[in-house]
Amino acid sequence: MAEHKTKYDRQLRIWGEQGQAALEKASICLLNCGPTGSETLKNLVLGGIGSITIVDGSKVEEGDLGNNFMVDESCIGQSKAKCVCSFLQELNDAVKAKFIEENPEELIKTNPSFFSQFTLVVATQLVEESMVKLDIICREANVMLIFARSYGLTGFVRISVKEHTVIESKPDHFLDDLRLNNPWPELTRFTETIDINVPDPVVHKHTPYVIILIKMADEWAKSHGGCLPATRDEKREFKEMIKSRMIAIDEDNYKEAIDASFKVFAPRGISSSLLHVINDPSAEVTSNSSDFWIMVAALKEFINNEGGGEAPLEGSIPDMTSSTELYVNLQKIYQAKAESDMLIVEQRVRDILKKIGRDTNSISKTKIKSFCKNARKLAVCRYRLLEDEFNSPVQPELQKYLTDDDYSIAVGFYVLLRAVDRFVTNFNSFPGQFEGVMDEDISRLKATAVGLLNDLGCNSSTLTEDLINEMCRYGAAELHAVSAFVGGIASQEIIKLITRQFIPMSGTFIFNGIDHKSQLLML
């Protein structure tokens, strides 16, 4: 146990015991264990994923020794799935590693129910037809799915999950929840007990900026008909007013107050993204609703009633120059308000559960508490079915990408990655896969790509000859460095999906290994 904690220390600091427990419970299925798939799994195995099942029907060839670290000389002629599996097992004996020697494309065709046993399927190096089929299978079985592919100096990663909701999104920079422009009665009362004009210089420079700003905002409002600073001039004047109260130049608390004065000007109420979440049709809950949406429904009621337009208070304050006593007291006031908001939301959750006929205790208090603490940062991610995207991509976006210089290579690769799959259906090999037919392949790939663009209702002139040549040059090569990059991205997204922390990527990530100007395409 202590060893477990030490071994995973550097990642526990990111996703905590809960995130780690989620990883250790997860079972992952990998389709195709070339370098892209192997590298994806390697990163997860090191982190202590619960179990892996590798599906690959091929045997190790000489060429595999040049791009896959999980196989070596002694593996030649043996099952690739078996060899990769045994190497991965060596990396972490806490992981349950299995393999199935079977062609994934066959498995998709013949045994669709196979996939329902997994938490998540990571499908690498599949062609379009198989991806579309697998996507539908996983969507119906409610299994998370992620596609990854490396192809020469390009590749892509695409998540496919019907809906992924996140409570602990842990954004990097997020405005503190201080309510400086909208203090609740206890905070106002506490502020009133403090005299910021106290003559003692030591006390004066240890008054926390929260108190200074609430007082100043109140003072300003009284002389401005109840309004807070709004125009640029008023904001400047407000800062000057704070500055004028300094009694020494080394008062860090006043400097902090000036720097934080924008928190007074920030609009009251909830953000547009949270508004979006509470107005989502899923917030109209039924007995089939997930815990997340039931809590959102309770949150919505809270905001519209007790919250007075605000979400439950987060309850923590940043560090600031202050005496210990004032800081600790202030902290307690914020905590108490957060606790009381949480209790109201909790009651509303229980009432909703009762109304929809579910066990009123089926959502734990800990979960509700975490939900309230993160209420302002909730995230909902939804992904289109691959089939829908392929048949009818979002036209305005597609048109934008096709005409925007920043996107020209990425969207070109997107089209060409699809075109090579049509190519292989028609000609039984990838363009440039074999020597001696390069010129022919280039013109064939061009015709295929033009046909594809026409099917999508797009002008084909945006695709450059250089990029078509480049795609043929790649000849479906799976380069190790590109695979490690693409696999790295895939494993990162898998971690976010499984821990339900942080926000997974949206759209399709197109890797551009030429100049690294990779892009996300929202199609």
Added chain:
Amino acid sequence: MAKQISCSRSRDLDKLLLRSGNLVGPTFDPGTDLRNDLQEYAKVLVVGAGGLGCELLKDLAFSGFKNLEVIDMDRIDVSNLNRQFLFRFHDVGKPKAEVAAERVMERVNGVNIVPHFCRIEDKELDFYNDFSIIALGLDSVEARSYINSVVCSFLEYDADDNPREETIKPMVDGGTEGFKGHARVIMPGITPCFECTIWLFPPQVKFPLCTLAETPRTAAHCIEYAHLIKWDEVHDGKTFDPDDPEHMQWIYSEAVKRAELFGIPGVTYTLTQGVVKNIIPAIASTNAIISAACALETLKIASGCSKTLSNYLTYNGVDGLHTKVTEFEKDKDCLVCGPGILIELDTTISLKKFIDQLEDHPKLLLSRVSVSYRGKNLYMQAPAVLEEMTRSNLDKPLHELMDKCPKDIVHVTGAAGKSGSKQSCLRKLRVVFKVNDGVIDMDVANGA
């Protein structure tokens, strides 16, 4: 009849190295010669055998390079095992560089990796000059800064202040923290060096001592109080060792006591370790992404098989997925990658006096200075043997020690910065001797 390109182990890489393309570097000359040259002549140094270094070695070994070296002074720790995939439990305590090199050689046939288990400062400058490309997998600003100054010291400028191409040693640098990272390409003299954009790495903010002593507010304040103040008060002269669990336990229990005294929540053992050791969270996936980008750039620089990153890639996976390429500009006045600080001297000045001047020079403020000229040690502070051998030079005129060359580049190493935050560094000086034209040299006239 179509035949497969090759069934050799370079099956995939060959497509990139043997075939021509239009979106490639200006020097790209595809063919088997290129593949062979990469294997035979290209020599890459990987600095650091940690999270990034392990990945880099593997990625480079699969990117056509056969001659690799790796330098790292650390030994393997249990907390490395969640990402440093070349290490196993039974390796704990062994030198990272040695185990990493051995593991990659075991699995990738034909690659040769020479490990160096030592500090980067322990190597002679010539050691670094021997590589075609240097790839950095480090987690400290100081170490990056040092290697950067070494690599930039090889850079020479021509009479028009343009960098001489043959003296440009490319560097590829990666860094990660949690779900974030960067990869960059440094072409000294052409693209910004590490020092040109040092502002990208702001110094870590430290808590004021008065806050720790008088007005603690957070758990971290209580921990730092125990670490920076209480330890010295109680342990007479005994230095704190962050790797000693008993020491850490002591800090933790003192921090708990202080937190209780002030009513401050949140002191845990994990947090104590994090604060005291300044632990940066690290995971396998981010290291894999950043190292892969670095290795790919190394391959592109060496072969020209594609364009190169120009010049700074950031990756952020916290909120969705964001990658961005920024083209930073070189700082024309950079002390490290510029043509060098111009120093005008009299022909009579002794080496000793020259060294004294550097201590006071406002742009240098160097102490414990060692001087070398064209690879020859003029004066060395350490080791003692070298100091003794070079001591007699101190009283000789620098002009003579430089073979009466009217102007040339001199390399000096020493400790820079104010007391307390001193850092070893290497600086390149452009020394020019004043021509006296018969004017009486006042120093000589007065000094005799």
